[in-house]
Amino acid sequence: MDEKLINQTELAKMLGVSVSTIARYREKFQYFLGTFSQPMGNSVLFNELEVDAMTYAKHRVSGTVFMLDAVKKAIKKFYGIDVQDVGCENCAMLESEIAYKDEVIRQQHTLLSTLTARSIK
Secondary structure (H helix, E strand, C coil): CCCCCEEHHHHHHHHCCCHHHHHHHHHHHHHHHCCCCEEECCEEEECHHHHHHHHHHHHHCCCCCCHHHHHHHHHHHHHCCCCCCCCHHHHHHHHHHHHHHHHHHHHHHHHHHHHHHHHHC
C-alpha cells in the first residue's frame, strides 16, 4: 500500500486557506467519523481520501452553504455515511458504521506507520 500523505501546511497551501481553517474542517470530520487524519510529531498528516474529502468540502462552502453542511456532503460522497438526518432512531446504526470505518482507517494508519518506519531504516 503506497499511499501518499500530505501535512496540514501543504494542504492549506494547496486549498488556499490557513492552517487554522484546515483544523476547523478536520474537527468537523472528526466529529462525525471519530478519526480523521494521522498525528505525527507536531504535524497532522492526511491520506489521499481525507485530502479528497476536505477538498470537496472546501469547494462546496459558499455564502449559502456552511462548512458543516459541506462536510456532511463530503462524508456521504467519500465514506458512504449519510449524516444528514441523524436522529435517535438511527444513532446506533451510525455509530456502528463510524466504528467500522474508524477501525479500517486506524489499521491503514498503523500499516502506513509500519511501512514508513521500515523504509526509513
